[in-house]
Amino acid sequence: MRLLVSDLTHRYDDLTVLDGIDLTLAEGEILAVIGPSGCGKSTLLGIAGGIVAPSSGSIRVEGEVPDGCLNPITFIFQDFALLPWRSVEDNVGLVLEHHPLSAAERRERIDSGLRRMGLWEFRQALPKQLSGGMRQRVGIARALAVRPAMLLLDEPLSALDAQTRELLMDDFLELWRREKTTALYVTHNLDEALRLADRVCVLSRRPGRIRELVTIEEPRERRQEPSAQAHLAEVRDRLWHLMKAEAQMADREIARA
Amino acid sequence: MTLARLTRRAVIATAGAAFAAGIPMSAALAQPLEKATVGVLALSSSGPIFIAKAKGYFEKEGLDVELKMFTSAQQVPVAVTSGDADFGVTGLTAGFYNLASKGAVTIIAAQSRDEPSFPLSAYLATNAAFDAGLKTPADLKGKRIAITTVGSTFHYMIGLLAQKHGFTVKDVTMVPLQDVPKMVAAFKGGQVDAIIAPSTVSRQLVADGAGKMLGWVGDETPWQLGALFTAPKTMKDRRPLVEKFVRAYKTALAEYHAAFNGKDAAGNLVKGPGYDELLGIIADATKQKPDIVAAGLPYVDPQARLLVDDIVNQVKFWQSEGQVDKALDPKSVMDLSIAGQ
Amino acid sequence: MPDSLNPTAVSTASSLGQPVRFRGGGFTVKRHPWAALAAFAVLIALWEGASRLGLASPLFLPPPSAVGHALVGMVTDGSLWLNLKASLGRIAVGWVLGTAGGMLVGFAMGIFSTARAVGVPLVSAFFPIPKIALLPLFILWFGIGEPSKFATIGFGVFFPTVIATYSAIDQVPRNLIRMAQSFGLPWRSILRSIVLPGALPGILAGFRITASIALILVVAAEMIGAEYGIGAFVLMAGNLMQTDTLLAGVLVLSLLGLAIGTVLSQLERRLLNWR
Known part of the structure; x- marks a missing residue:
């Protein structure tokens, strides 16, 4: 599924957060969006997912959806958004409840997601009994249960510690190795963008405009190898340079306000 | 300076009163006024106390009496028990006798009573109950009657009626509603067949067409509604105070009786000496219009004599209802040695 | 064996340095299950002693033994059960009616902004009215039988339930609702699966308050034409100045409150085990 954004502007009252965004996501492409706090990254994601109405x-979206897709555009949240009163399997089951599925298929969708994310033995557990990483895995299993065509990831690893982040990045890589799901991945962490994305979109400070779109030439599965490091370091320098200037200016504007 | 002026004013007041009553001045002048408090309800049944206060009979006895106003008959003996008041005058309830049985209060003289041809409390039937055959007080057997509370004067009035007509309170359904406004609400709403209500309320209900009057309690079952009481401890330790208080009270009582309770040969009420003045005093104290007060002035005995047999009957009635300790000797609730009966 | 593991070496080392003094005591909550009971026992013993020694008049402060005697009397003559049954029935019906109505209105106000705009000023206007002041009106509207007692308790319970319910709905995390919307859950499912369970803690906290209100109001409700009931019993004892019986009735009321509180705690523990 492709995503086509053209001349998108969004204002909250008299505050412009996004200004003239033009962006195209190719089928199966993973685009990371980075930028300073308050630049409208999450708003862009909300608009793409149809839960925020754009000002103009x-x-x-265009293109095919996979077989059995129940919710083509699906979110993965920073705070996991799990129902604390439901067990792991019932949290995954929640998003299937309003679809006319056979009991067997419902079970299969829940179980396969839980198994893939290593949650099988915790299926009866409540969210409060799980670590942060496990909770986000429930969020991923829930997203997978509806067989999405496009994932919208809103800083999915920001609430986790560094080691857990590494483990979950591996999970994402594995996911995208098996399914060619288009993804818009909002983050403020350069390492995540460099590990996971095909392209990186740098947004300016508010009002958010596209500063630059940087393509990472190295294929995702080879980025851990020594031969890839020179290129990644170069991309990293460039992204950091762009981000640093924006972040500093955004900081000063906040201080002044 | 202040003391001198106070004394001078007291001298003038007592001198005037003493002159009028023909009592030698020297006795009243001998000592400063002794303080005492009396708990009363703002009802015309407390009239003699208001008169004694307003006309200076307490001062003449060397007493500075403060009136403490209460809103329900239950509160007055409690105030005497707790020492907030030295004396009390109010209707007699089961609660009073329970306090008396614990040695907290004792009756020392009579207050008002329900007496034939003195309109104090009336039996009223709703129009529906009246049409269905509730025509006389005797017909109240088997009916639903609103009362304030269990143990109240209303409860006893039903008991008296039952005694007279050969049934018991078990034969009526008493509906306790806490106060007269709620009784009136239940009566108007047809929730009960009948109520016993004070004269002003009764007349208003009949005038509004809300019900029919079946008769007056005083005509049907005369009884000792209220009494003057104090704590037995006061009686023992401050007997001279009680003697002075009762003397002033009896003076006012006699004056009240002469003004309001007189009748001619045909049995009609006749205005006695000082009628308008005394009515003004009571109207003032109860914050009521004089004509409303005049319509519901109860009977008092001019010598403050108590219907002793009725008091005994009251105690026995409450004992039979299980609301007063069976061990209480009815005679022990009163000490009439000072009132002289 | 290395030196550091040699006990003598360790003890020599520690005797050279200064031991670190523990300074982290206090300011923690410890459980003393017997302290409350002991305090109660001491209090009751003091009270009884004061009465026995004649320091307190039995009329002003009946000794615990007299209150206990009155209580035993209530149990043996069956009046306790008769009064308790009447009051519990009134509390149950009145509370259920008030709670059902309050939750319905509270949910409407929590979900629809129009209902809230209309409801908030109305609730603010009616909530502070003392229900006891309305008793004469209730007699006219509902009579002096059970309906007016249900109404007194029901009205008292209704408004706090409305407030607890719509505040509880405000407390439901918005991100969960956004999540459900992003997965295309229909409105009814969001209400049933997210808003209702999410508001449950707030609603149960409201129950705690309304249960106490119901207990307070049963006494007021039984002012009107009640033959039996703990409230009627307490009122009658008060009117008759039977202070020991009065305290026995009050004791029954507070035990009832304790029992209801315990039931609600159990309910919370079961329904809100996810917290």
Whole structure:
């Protein structure tokens, strides 16, 4: 599924957060969006997912959806958004409840997601009994249960510690190795963008405009290898340079305000 | 300076009163006024106390009496028990006798009573109950009657009626509603067949067409409604105070009786000496219009004599209802040695 | 064996240095299950002693033994059960009616902004009215039988339930609702699966308050034409100045409150085990 964003502008009252965004996501492409706090990254994601109405401009999707897809555009949240009163399997089951599925298929969708994310033995557990990483895995299993065509990831690893982040990045790589799901991945962490994305979109400070779109040439599965490091370091320098300037200026504006 | 002026004013007041009553001045002048408090309800049944206070009969006895106003008959003996008041005048309830049985209060003289041809409390039937055959007080057997509370004067009035007509309180359904406004609400709403209500309320209900009057309690079952009481401890330790208080009270009582309770040969009420003045005093104290007060002035005995047999009957009635300790000797609730009966 | 593991070496080392003094005591909550009971026992013993020694008049402060005697009397003549049954029935019906109505209105106000705009000023206007002041009206509207007693308790319970319910709905995390919307859950499912369970802690906390209100109001409700009931019993004892019986009735009321509180705690523990 492709995503086509054209001349998108969004304002909250008289505060412009996004200004004239033009962006195209190719089928199966993973685009990381980085930028300073308050630049409208999450708003862009909300608009793409249809839970924030844009002030002007258009946002469209095109292309095929996979077999058995129940919710083509699906979110993964920073705070996991799990129902604390439901067990792991019932949290995954929640998003299937309103679809007319056979009991067997419902079970299969829940179980396969839980197994893939290593949650099988915790299926009866309540969210409060799980670590942060495990909770996000429930969030991923829930997203997988609806067989999405496009994932919208809103800083999915920001609430986790560094080691857990590494483990979950591996999980994401594995996911995208098996399914060619288009993804918009919002983060403020350069390492995540460099590990996971095909392209990186740098947004300016508010009002958010596209500063630059940087393509990472190295294929994802080879980025851990020594031969890839020179290129990644170069991309990293460039992204950091762009981000640093924006972040500093955003900081000063906040201080002044 | 202040003391001198106070004394002078007291001298003038007592001198005037003493002159009027023909009592030698020297006795009243001998000592400063002794303080005492009396708990009363703002009802015309407390009239003699208001008169004694307003006309200076307490001062003449060397007493500076403060009136403490209460809103329900239950509160007055409690105030005497707790020492907030030295004396009390109010209707007699089961609660009073329970306090008396614990040695907290004792009756020392009579207050008002329900007496034939003195309209104090009336039996009223709702129009529906009246049409269905509730025409006389005797017909109240088997009916639903609103009362304030279990153990109240209303409860006893039903008991008296039952004694007279050969049934018991078990034969009526008493509906306790706490106060007269709620009784009136239940009566108007047809929730009960009948109520016993004070004269002003009764007349208003009949005037509004809300019900029919079946008769007056005083005509049907005369009884000792209220009494003057104090703590037995006061009686023992401050007997001279009680003697002075009762003397002033009896003076006012006699004056009240002469003004309001007189009748001609045909049995009609006749205005006695000082009628308008005394009515003004009571109207003032109860914050009521004089004509409303005049319509519901109860009977008092001019010598403060108590219906002793009725008091005994009251105690026995409450004992039979299980609301007063069976061990209480009815005679022990009163000490009439000072009132002289 | 290395030196550091040699006990003598360790003890020599520690005797050279200064031991670190523990300074982290206090300011923690410890459980003393017997302290409350002991305090109660001491209090009751003091009270009884004061009465026995004649320091307190039995009329002003009946000794615990007299209160206990009155209580035993209530149990043996069956009046306790008769009064308790009447009051419990009134509390149950009144509370259920008030709670059902309050939750319905509270949910409407929590979900629809129009209902809230209309409801908040109305609730603010009616909530502070003392229900006891309305008793004469309730007699006219509902009579002096059970309905007016249900109404007194029900009205008292209704408004706090409305407030607890819509505040509880405000407390439901918005991110969960956004999540459900992003997965395309229909409105009814969001209400049933997210808003209702999410508001449950707040609603149960409201129950705690309304249960106490119901207990307070049963006494007021039984002012009107009640033959039996703990409230009627306490009122009658008060009117008759039977202070020992009065305290026995009050004791029954507070034990009832304790029992209801315990039941609600159990309910919370079961329904809110996810917290």
